[in-house]
Amino acid sequence: MFLKEKRCGTIKGRGCADGRKQRLYKSKEETSSPALSIEALLLSCVIEAYERRCVLTCDIPGAFMQADMDELLHLKLDGTILEILLCMEPFYRQFVTYENGKKVLYAQLDKALYGAMQSALLFWKKLTWYVDDLKLSHVDPEVVEEIFAKLQEEFGKEAPLSVTRGEVHNYLGMRINFSVDGKVQFTMPTLVEEIVAQLPPSMATGPSTTPPANHLFEVNSKAAKLPMQDSDLLHRLTTQLLYLCKSARPDLQTAVAFLTTRVASPDTEEMKKLGRCVQYLRRTAHFPLVLEASCIRNIRWWVDASYVVHPDMTSHTGATMTLGKGSVYSMSTRQKLNMRSSTEAELVGVNDAMSLILWTRHFLEAQGYTVQKNIVYQDNESAILLEKNGRQSSTKRTRHLNVRFFFVTDNVNQGRLSIEYCPTGDMIADYFTKPLQGPPFRKMLKQILNIDDDNIINSLPQECVKDNDIETNRMSQTETSQSRVCQSSSDSPDAVEVDCEAAPMTKVEVKGAVTLHPAKMATFRSYADVVRNKERK
Template identity: 25%
Template structure:
């Protein structure tokens, strides 16, 4: 280390500067900033959530205020407008902030009013992605993946510009925040970041063409009288022709609102479709456990058991009957925690027909009409621009 230009001390040339405040752009800057904000919020009467460290809560005489932090972006909501304004004033006395009123944009996500609820939209972000990649005038498609062709293997012709491929797929990952219908396609594309081929690039362009035709679609959040949790889990057994691993998918609903979803390749090869479905059930059970923990912290949990829906009878039996132990000796032990949840009454695992399985859209390409039906059931709706 050496003294910066203009601040040299001729009397002590071997001395260095003592850092009193973390500088913007350094690796330790975000952590130092969050610690300062965290300490101030605790002194102002907030308490930090143990489930989500970026969430802070304030309770006074039955009124609640929630404050969510993402780096230097903050969103605050509460049941008492006077209390919210008071806390904003205290925050402004210490930090230089701007109150932008009712959220219109937050982290690039637009909130569009729709009846008693709202639609979370990333239309501007989608337009920017299409414009940046020269696909503004492309022909739109009804689905993002073909249901008749198998996923390609890495042995095809390598794509000439892998950096461009990684940049676009990385941008598509952020888009899945409000577009769960894109999760399966983006998950498949992310598996070939290191060695993309021309066929993978053709799939990217197909996804962009689908986005072109659904620019005005977003995730709808509406008001519902019930706060029960129900989730759907599904698996596509040995869906990957490269390593023969299965793909898990789940959708978690709070009332009628979709709040969490996933499309991910499983870590191990499943010996049967029942085992693959059982692993998918374990994945959604872990997510629901986290959601329940968060709702309890916020005082919003109804204490009713969560309903998990699976379209494989064998997997539902595994969750409740320990006599199947001989058939699951090879299954990793961490997947069996779902049995404890069922035994304790936290979860109720039930069978659902394949035609009613909403998580099907996260595990495989689907025909256009069926894909559209499931997309509507996931509350991905069209809104006015």
């Protein structure tokens, strides 16, 4: 029996069977049930914000107990749980037997008790949904209430369903906020507090401006291995950070991706890297992930790879996707193969992301949307040629990669995606392949989380700069402020729209703004903004 304190302060009890003995005769096909993916949840929330839907979340109490067991299955009760049962219901004392001098009670399961291997599948067959946490949405609130009433009638006989209406919902550990029109915001304050609280006091000091330091991928073979207690702590925190970065804090993903490769045999250097990541999380605990769609039918991906950055000489893939602003989901993962060039690494990177790229298209089409564009941006033109042309652009040096780039080429030819060039400075996926620092980090962070500059600057400590870097830092801040003035003034009906690519070195006068080079503006404008402006034209 597991006891847990809920957010509201009440204590939740959950009886759990031990299903290990069932593994001897239960196959995976007999027990597996579909589960909600984080990607599907995030995408559905973006659609709900885009369509301004009414959202309702609810929880079915004792969900598995609503389904009947499908076979003869016995449960053995002993120890403390049996004593509690006999204290509450003395009637069962007549069925108690003794084994090795200990009380034992055998019972037959009539319901799909939590812990039995087939319980989740049995409930899914009764209600084709994600276990017991339900999210309903529709543009018409009456439709949502009608569905909820049917659920209440069927599953609320023993106890009423807990329900949340309105703009803020606690769902699967996430706080989902629809209060801003057209946007959805994700935070996980409870998990963040739990992670930060576990960090030892000796590691909870010092500034941390980014989750990883420059030496993230470096491994010191001479570093001392962690004792068992510290190793367990690193493993536990890394697991929690992994769920956090996949759900609401993608800015942690690069650091966490490396830590997941080191949990088997961590050393003191990995513990320091974990400490830096948690210190950054503590300073930015209030950062939300804000998602908004400008057009559901246009999907944009940025895919990149860092060549040979891991100790085993493998490369690292980074990818991120947006429907407008904010990264709906991202990936940061070590490649399985050793590549001989950066072009090959970029090619494998796109292949690593292909399953998500195609799945996203299928998911949106299943929601009734016709996908018009599914664009993959890359900054390596040689890799783009291989992906677009296949064998025509292949040489002896890339012959061994035929299967991978022909798969990409086949999908390009069938119109499922298109490959386009993106300048390296605007490659958002760079964030997920290398430990960025300073202005490049803040620029990418702003686009990934879709938060404003003031929020970032006020949350991070001042970075230490050498004397010869002070003037450069000051000029960068000046250019940023000038860019903001120019962008804000462009909202005026009298403003002149600047095409940064058409006249990169021509001075342009903008009413109410300073005179500056459009090339300087391009430094502080995201590539996604440039693409959106072109589409408006």
